[in-house]
Amino acid sequence: MENNETGPKKAFEDLAFMGGKDARPLRILAEYIEPDTRFQDLNISDTIVFFGSARTLPREDAIHALEAVRADGGDVAIAERAVEMSRYYEAARELAHRLTEWSKNLEDTQRRFVVCTGGGPGIMEAANRGASEAKGMNVGLNISLPHEQNNNPYITRELAFEFHYFFMRKFWFLYLAKALVAFPGGFGTLDEFFELMTLIQTRKLSKRLPIVLYGTQYWNKVLNLDAMVEFGTIDAEDLNLFRRTDSIDEAFDHITSELTERFLAEPGGQL
Numbered sequence: 001m002e003n004n005e006t007g008p009k010k011a012f013e014d015l016a017f018m019g020g021k022d023a024r025p026l027r028i029l030a031e032y033i034e035p036d037t038r039f040q041d042l043n044i045s046d047t048i049v050f051f052g053s054a055r056t057l058p059r060e061d062a063i064h065a066l067e068a069v070r071a072d073g074g075d076v077a078i079a080e081r082a083v084e085m086s087r088y089y090e091a092a093r094e095l096a097h098r099l100t101e102w103s104k105n106l107e108d109t110q111r112r113f114v115v116c117t118g119g120g121p122g123i124m125e126a127a128n129r130g131a132s133e134a135k136g137m138n139v140g141l142n143i144s145l146p147h148e149q150n151n152n153p154y155i156t157r158e159l160a161f162e163f164h165y166f167f168m169r170k171f172w173f174l175y176l177a178k179a180l181v182a183f184p185g186g187f188g189t190l191d192e193f194f195e196l197m198t199l200i201q202t203r204k205l206s207k208r209l210p211i212v213l214y215g216t217q218y219w220n221k222v223l224n225l226d227a228m229v230e231f232g233t234i235d236a237e238d239l240n241l242f243r244r245t246d247s248i249d250e251a252f253d254h255i256t257s258e259l260t261e262r263f264l265a266e267p268g269g270q271l
Helices: 021-041 059-072 076-104 123-133 166-175 187-201 216-222 225-230 236-241 248-264
Strands: 047-051 114-117 138-143 160-163 177-182 211-214 243-245
Touching (some): 021 166, 059 076, 076 211, 076 248, 138 166, 243 248
Parallel strands (some): 047 177, 114 138, 138 160
16 A cells, blocks of 8 residues: 555645745635635625724723823823724724624625624724624634734634735735725725725726725824825825715715615626
8 A cells, every 4th residue: 555654745735845936826826716715605795894903902901001001100192092092993893893783684695795804903803893793704814924913803713814915815805895994004004095096096996885084083194185186196086985084873874875875776786
């Protein structure tokens, strides 16, 4: 009988080969096929994507951290800022909860508008948490980083993914997306937002997505898009591609009304 341990390996069982540069196309293809298979098996055809900072704390944690700093010493200003920013965690949590409840009550079970995040802590955790607390399926598209970003505990187990390639992760963010909410975040959030804007502006993304920038104080300071209009690098109409708000109610109403009109009102609406 052949000894499989000492005999020749099948190419796909050769970890040295599969991890090398020559097998890169196979790894890229795997990060397309394997998620696609899972999404089809679980009937996931559309998502509502939440972007935002991994550093934003839940309100309770931020308050406890502030109390500890005041008692034991430390940078009070940073701790107070964390408490202030925690309002975005709670807003993302509530909005994801409400959107999940709304989607679960739709008659068309093929279009569940499942909450999807980058799978990590902060705003990502908040959105997965809100969806989980509404007893809804939710997606986490995590990425392997030198400083590990672990999956938050609220992602639906069967929909927790781990990507190596940023561009494949971004593909899955946008391929299934039917709406997007961007909370205050850093370079990653800005990168994801501007890539989406580029795809829409150049019409490489044909579907029209309701896009919400949540947190006007933050976004008005960080994104001076009016200056781009002033210098003629974008059109004034491009500023109508998204909505800025500080209201959970407004964000919820805008997203649900747009999704209903664009994807649910007509049979066979665009996916």
